[in-house]
Amino acid sequence: xTESQLEPEHLRAVIARELxxxxxxxxxxxxxxDEADLVRQHSPLMSPLVWDLAHIANQEELWLLxxxxxxxxxxxxxxxxxxAFEHPRSERPTLPLxxxxxxxxxxxxxxxxxxxxxxxxxxxxxxxxGDGFAFGMIAQHEVQHDETxxxxxxxxxxxxxxSAPSPAPAPADAFRLPAEVLVPGGAFTxxxxxxxxxxxxxxxxxxxxxAPFYLDTTPVTSGAYIEFIDSGGYxxxxxxxxxxxxxxxxxxxxxxxxxxxxxxxxxxQWTRRVFGRQEPVRPDxxxxxxxxxxxxxYARWAGRRLPTEAEWEKAARFDPATGLTRRYPWGNADPxxxxxxxxxxxxxxxxxxxxxxxxxxxxxxxxxxxxWEWTSSDFGPYPGFEAWPYKEYSEVFFGPEYKVLRxxxxxxxxxxxxxxxxxxxxxxxxxxxxxxxxxxSATAELA
Ligand SMILES: [Fe+2]
Numbered sequence: 145x146t147e148s149q150l151e152p153e154h155l156r157a158v159i160a161r162e163l164x165x166x167x168x169x170x171x172x173x174x175x176x177x178d179e180a181d182l183v184r185q186h187s188p189l190m191s192p193l194v195w196d197l198a199h200i201a202n203q204e205e206l207w208l209l210x211x212x213x214x215x216x217x218x219x220x221x222x223x224x225x226x227x228a229f230e231h232p233r234s235e236r237p238t239l240p241l242x243x244x245x246x247x248x249x250x251x252x253x254x255x256x257x258x259x260x261x262x263x264x265x266x267x268x269x270x271x272x273x274g275d276g277f278a279f280g281m282i283a284q285h286e287v288q289h290d291e292t293x294x295x296x297x298x299x300x301x302x303x304x305x306x307s308a309p310s311p312a313p314a315p316a317d318a319f320r321l322p323a324e325v326l327v328p329g330g331a332f333t334x335x336x337x338x339x340x341x342x343x344x345x346x347x348x349x350x351x352x353x354x355a356p357f358y359l360d361t362t363p364v365t366s367g368a369y370i371e372f373i374d375s376g377g378y379x380x381x382x383x384x385x386x387x388x389x390x391x392x393x394x395x396x397x398x399x400x401x402x403x404x405x406x407x408x409x410x411x412x413q414w415t416r417r418v419f420g421r422q423e424p425v426r427p428d429x430x431x432x433x434x435x436x437x438x439x440x441x442y443a444r445w446a447g448r449r450l451p452t453e454a455e456w457e458k459a460a461r462f463d464p465a466t467g468l469t470r471r472y473p474w475g476n477a478d479p480x481x482x483x484x485x486x487x488x489x490x491x492x493x494x495x496x497x498x499x500x501x502x503x504x505x506x507x508x509x510x511x512x513x514x515x516w517e518w519t520s521s522d523f524g525p526y527p528g529f530e531a532w533p534y535k536e537y538s539e540v541f542f543g544p545e546y547k548v549l550r551x552x553x554x555x556x557x558x559x560x561x562x563x564x565x566x567x568x569x570x571x572x573x574x575x576x577x578x579x580x581x582x583x584x585s586a587t588a589e590l591a
């Protein structure tokens with residue numbers, strides 16, 4: 145959001161639009177499968193879709209109707225069922241959850257009351273209300289669960305239920321792009337203290353010194369990743385960290401998740417399952433569904449490394465012409481369909497080199513949207529971090545066991561995507577819409 149959008153009447157309209165858009169996406173994801181599919185657990189890594197559905201409503205009730213509106217709990221007996229910290233995902237199917245019809249009715253009732261509250265909200269008086277933060281947080285929460293539910297759709301077996309057009313082919317200039325771009329060294333402003341709906345882990349803005357480095361112009365493609373596979377990358381412990389190699393052996397990793405090679409032949413065609421459809425792997429698309437360990441091994445094999453989180457953000461935001469830090473690679477305007485592949489418009493990343501209008505000042509493309517990008521960094525607090533509005537949003541996850549991902553994927557809605565937005569996950573995780581790009585230091589060369 146920009147300054148002018150913070151005028152109360154404009155803010156009210158933006159909030160209504162974001163809440164409605166999120167609910168349309170939730171409906172698409174939950175109305176497209178039958179009741180059996182809604183209550184089934186498709187993977188121990190995921191909740192049944194019907195849990196997400198009622199959890200979205202429960203968080204909306206908790207933060208907007210109770211915290212902001214001062215109401216009592218509508219159904220105190222179900223609150224513990226939908227507390228993500230009380231029940232891990234694997235346990236959720238055993239709970240006495242609301243049935244699909246009940247979950248929908250609950251969500252509908254909460255939303256009606258929230259829209260009434262929004263009509264008379266003043267956006268002042270408390271920190272939760274300021275700039276409509278609580279509403280923005282809840283809109284982001286719902287679309288984050290939409291992405292989670294989209295992951296469940298990719299995991300589920302059976303006939304495809306989602307469909308979408310393919311992104312446009314890469315523009316003609318994609319084939320002439322340099323493999324890497326130079327990001328100049330020096331200080332830049334990382335994080336934000338001004339973005340109204342930024343979450344606690346993105347705050348506060350602070351100065352970070354970054355040495356000059358080269359970054360891949362686009363995310364690593366499936367075609368490039370096949371070269372890593374074909375040259376025995378999965379069988380050579382030199383490319384893997386100790387923990388990565390151990391995991392690679394234990395989990396018997398040989399290719400990205402959902403990939404298979406026709407007939408199991410060394411030279412056969414790679415195919416992958418995409419939301420229930422088996423199709424040839426497209427070599428020009430960013431590789432998807434790789435773990436941090438695989439991304440890190442690929443980078444070593446290529447003689448490179450993963451970028452740090454600070455390097456990634458500097459590439460995405462820093463404008464050497466002005467010395468200023470932008471909200472997005474393309475400038476300060478909100479995302480648009482011509483700038484980035486976001487919002488589940490497509491069910492896949494766009495070919496590498498797409499979205500020239502969304503390029504960063506350094507020339508890198510697709511930093512926002514398409515695939516989440518693994519960084520080399522552990523998830524930790526910025527200097528001056530303050531947990532807000534609750535510790536369980538970020539603080540309890542800080543530590544070396546989680547790696548940071550940046551930039552969002554085709555499954556992330558614009559309201560929850562910024563150049564400051566931080567995602568985190570375990571280095572073994574592959575079901576998320578994650579890829580990566582590689583980097584190398586430029587210091588030695590410039591010295
Ligand atoms: Fe949640």
